[in-house]
Structures are given as structure tokens and as C-alpha cells.
Amino acid sequence: MKLIDTRDAVGHVLCHDITxxxxxxxxxxxxxxxxxxxxxxxxxxxxxxxxxxxxxxxxEGMLHENEGAEILRSLCQGENLNPTPVKEGxxxxxxxxxxxxxxxxxxxxxxxxxxxxxxxxxxGNFPVSKGDKVAGTRVIPLVIAQEKLDRAREVxxxxxIFRVLPFHPKRVGLVVTGSExxxxxxxxxxxxxxxxxxxxxxxxxxxREVTNDExxxxxxxxxxxxxxxxxxxxxxxxxxxxxxxRTPLAIRNTGAEIVTYGAPVLPGAMxxxxxxxxxxxxxxxxxxxxxxxxxxIFDLVLPRLMADVPVRRADLDGLGEGGLCLNCPTCTFPNxxxxxxx
Numbered sequence: 001m002k003l004i005d006t007r008d009a010v011g012h013v014l015c016h017d018i019t020x021x022x023x024x025x026x027x028x029x030x031x032x033x034x035x036x037x038x039x040x041x042x043x044x045x046x047x048x049x050x051x052x053x054x055x056x057x058x059x060e061g062m063l064h065e066n067e068g069a070e071i072l073r074s075l076c077q078g079e080n081l082n083p084t085p086v087k088e089g090x091x092x093x094x095x096x097x098x099x100x101x102x103x104x105x106x107x108x109x110x111x112x113x114x115x116x117x118x119x120x121x122x123x124g125n126f127p128v129s130k131g132d133k134v135a136g137t138r139v140i141p142l143v144i145a146q147e148k149l150d151r152a153r154e155v156x157x158x159x160x161i162f163r164v165l166p167f168h169p170k171r172v173g174l175v176v177t178g179s180e181x182x183x184x185x186x187x188x189x190x191x192x193x194x195x196x197x198x199x200x201x202x203x204x205x206x207x208r209e210v211t212n213d214e215x216x217x218x219x220x221x222x223x224x225x226x227x228x229x230x231x232x233x234x235x236x237x238x239x240x241x242x243x244x245x246r247t248p249l250a251i252r253n254t255g256a257e258i259v260t261y262g263a264p265v266l267p268g269a270m271x272x273x274x275x276x277x278x279x280x281x282x283x284x285x286x287x288x289x290x291x292x293x294x295x296x297i298f299d300l301v302l303p304r305l306m307a308d309v310p311v312r313r314a315d316l317d318g319l320g321e322g323g324l325c326l327n328c329p330t331c332t333f334p335n336x337x338x339x340x341x342x
Contacts, residue, residue, distance in 0.1 A: 002057045006045050009037040012055035013064055015142060020048050033142060034065055034088050061146050065089030068139040071149045072117055076137055078102075078160030089139035095128045099166040100303040110155035116140050116148055121162065123340045125315075127303045128164060135162050165307040169202035170232050173225030175209045175218060177238040177247050182212040190236040190291045197298070201306045206230055213238060218250035222283065226254075232282045232305065239270040239287040247285050248272055256283050260313050264320035265339075268297025273311060280310070294331045297323075300339040 001015040013036055020030035030044060031037075037045075037053075045053070056064060063071075066086045073083050073091045080096040095101070103124030111119055121135035128134055174194060180186045188210070195205060207228050209221035218235065225233050238247035248261050256274035263271045272285030282305050290298045300319060304311050321341035328336070 001054045003052055003054055006050050006053050007042060009042070009045070009053050009055060010039050012037050012053070015054040015056055018045065018048060018050060018053075020044075032088055056143060059143075062143045063146055063149065065139040065142050065144065068117075068144045068149055069137065072111075072119070072137045072139060072152065075107075075111070075152055075156045075159035076119060076135060076161045078163035080164040080166065081134065081162060089142075091137050092133050093135040093137075093162060095130055095132045095134055095164045097130050097164060097166045099128060099164040100307040100309060101126060101128045101134050102163045102165060102309065104156075104161050107156040107159070107161045111152050111161070114148060114151055114155070116144055117152060119161065123334075125300070125304060125309075126334050126339070127167075134164065165309060167201050167303075167306045168308060169204065170306065171206045171229055172198055172203045173207045173209070173222075173228065173230035173233045174205060175211060175221045175225065175233060175235040177211050177213065177218055177235060177250075179212040181237075182210050190286075193291050194234055194236070194286075197302065201302070203232075203306070213246055215246040215250040215253060218247060219253045222250065222254050226276065226281065230281070233276075233284070235283065235285050236291070237286075237288055239272060239285050251283050251285055254283065259311060260316050261285070263297050263316045263323075265297040265300065265323040265325075267293040267295075267325060271297045271301075273301065273316070293325070294327070295325055295333045295338060299333065 014031055014033055017029040017033050018031040021027045030048060066089060069086045069089045069091050077083060077093055080099060081093045082096055084092040101122055101124050103121060108119055111117055117139060119135060119137045174191060176188050176190055181188045191208060198205060207225050211217040211221050222233050235247050235251060251272060251274050252258060254276055256276035259273040261272045262269060267289035268287060270287040274283045276283050286298055290296050301311055318341055319339060322337050322339055325338045
């Protein structure tokens with residue numbers, strides 16, 4: 001930086017905040033570090049006693065923090081995100097729609113490992129609403145080497161690190177299994193729970209089938225819902241290793257590709273996920289805990305399913321750390337650690 005006469009400062013970039021004090025009214029920065037001085041700023045600067053200013057001295061190969069911030073933003077911003085105006089090397093990203101936030105964690109870690117650049121975000125794979133702030137970026141020094149931003153481009157492959165994929169209001173079919181419900185011995189309390197969860201995503205329940213514990217009957221019920229146009233089928237109950245629990249077999253007999261039967265999450269260890277046919281329609285086996293627990297593995301997977309994000313076995317295997325719900329007396333999910341592994 002260099003020291004210049006304030007009257008010659010137009011077009012130069014301030015290297016420090018300029019504070020204005022008006023007794024009983026304000027004590028705050030009238031100009032922030034990084035501000036580009038304009039002609040109309042000169043009288044204000046003189047009025048606060050600044051006859052001289054430290055300004056940034058342009059050097060080849062060096063970028064002002066705001067220039068660097070725009071490059072960093074371009075590496076972060078993907079679908080359905082918009083940036084806030086740059087300020088002091090900082091830009092935030094805001095969701096344009098309701099959807100699920102996807103984070104490329106390897107790229108995020110790679111950029112944060114470079115130094116002098118930082119990116120902080122919400123956890124990926126969780127729902128966000130239109131207008132939500134999802135990430136903040138900042139260039140830390142006032143000036144930064146162009147080489148550092150070039151390196152960020154390299155480690156991200158050009159980005160983007162963040163995307164928001166919108167939810168799709170799916171047509172959903174329900175298969176309620178169990179002889180106790182089929183023969184009317186107990187009331188079906190699973191369906192109201194699923195209706196409420198599906199309503200949160202604007203989904204339409206197009207059909208409900210009730211079956212006994214015979215795998216063949218459940219398989220036929222799944223096919224009827226698929227033929228009726230279901231874009232997702234949820235099968236409730238019959239998911240344990242008990243000899244009478246045959247829902248996993250019934251789902252397998254549809255020819256669906258089983259992604260997993262079992263997951264490292266409590267509640268929800270006996271969860272099953274499969275995809276059926278060329279259209280990759282999710283068929284989900286839901287253990288009994290989904291009916292009575294406040295939050296389960298279903299709450300962790302459902303946002304991705306509703307946004308048509310493919311869920312792989314590796315995604316589910318990674319849920320172990322953070323996969324233990326503490327059943328807090330007052331549930332604050334998703335503002336808690338449940339489902340937020342590394």
C-alpha cells in the first residue's frame with residue numbers, strides 16, 4: 001500500500017476502514033476497507049480529518065479482495081443459487097427455490113485447504129427454502145495472488161461446489177403390510193404419518209394397498225400402484241428379520257435393484273431402498289420406527305428422493321457418524337447433529 005493526498009485519491013482502493021464519529025449519533029465506518037474512492041467521497045473524507053490515505057498499490061499478478069471474491073463465487077455457484085453483492089471480499093449464496101442442497105465436499109475441502117480463501121456452508125443433502133442463505137465465501141487478505149485463485153480453479157475442476165435441486169411433487173403409492181392391519185385387528189397408524197410427510201413436499205398419494213404378510217400379495221400391490229402411475233412406492237412394516245416379516249422379499253420379487261437393506265442409522269437400521277425399472281422409481285421399505293419416532297433415516301433420505309437425486313449405497317454407508325438420533329425432549333431437527341456426518 002502507499003500513502004497519498006486525499007484530494008488525489010479518486011479511483012484508488014482504501015486499505016483500511018475510515019471511521020466517522022458524531023457524538024450521540026454514530027461511531028462507525030463511513031467507508032470500509034476495499035472501498036473505491038469517488039469524487040463525492042473527498043469532502044466526507046476531509047470532514048473526518050483524513051488529509052492523507054493509505055491506498056492499495058496495484059501490482060501485477062495481484063487481485064483486490066473483491067475481484068478475488070467474484071472468482072471464488074464463480075467456483076461455488078451452481079444451479080438455483082444467486083449471490084449477494086460483494087462486500088469486503090465476501091459473497092453469500094442464496095437459494096432461488098425450495099429444494100435439496102448438494103455440496104461437493106471434496107472440492108469444498110480442497111479450496112479451504114489452500115489458505116487465504118474460505119467457504120462455509122450448510123450441510124448438504126438437507127432441504128432449503130427459497131431465500132435461505134446456504135453458503136458464504138470470503139477472500140481473507142485485502143489483496144491476493146492471482147495464482148491462488150488459479151489454483152482454486154484447478155482443485156475444483158471449474159466448480160460448482162454448491163447446487164440446489166428443486167423438489168418434484170411426486171405421485172406416491174402406499175403399501176401397508178401386516179396381517180394385524182389387514183384383518184382389522186389394529187388401526188393403521190402408519191398412513192397418517194406418511195401422508196403428513198408427503199404433504200411437506202407437495203406429493204400426491206394416488207393409492208393405498210393393505211396386504212397381509214404374504215410376499216406375493218405385497219409384490220402384486222406394488223405392481224398395481226406402479227401401473228397406476230406411482231413415481232414412488234412406500235412400503236410400511238414387515239422389515240425386521242422376524243419370519244413373518246417379508247416386505248424385503250416382496251420388494252426384491254418386483255425385480256427392483258436393491259440399493260441397501262439396512263443402514264447405519266438409529267432409528268431406521270432396517271431401512272430398505274430399491275429402484276425399479278428404467279425410470280428408476282424408488283421403492284422404499286420403511287421400518288416401524290418411522291411410524292412413532294420423531295425423526296428417522298427416512299427424513300435423511302426423503303429430500304434427495306423428492307429432488308430425483310440418486311442415492312447410492314456409499315451415501316447411506318456414510319451416515320454412520322451423526323446417524324444416532326438422541327431423541328431430544330424438544331426436537332430441533334434439522335438444526336441438530338442428526339444425519340450430519342463428515
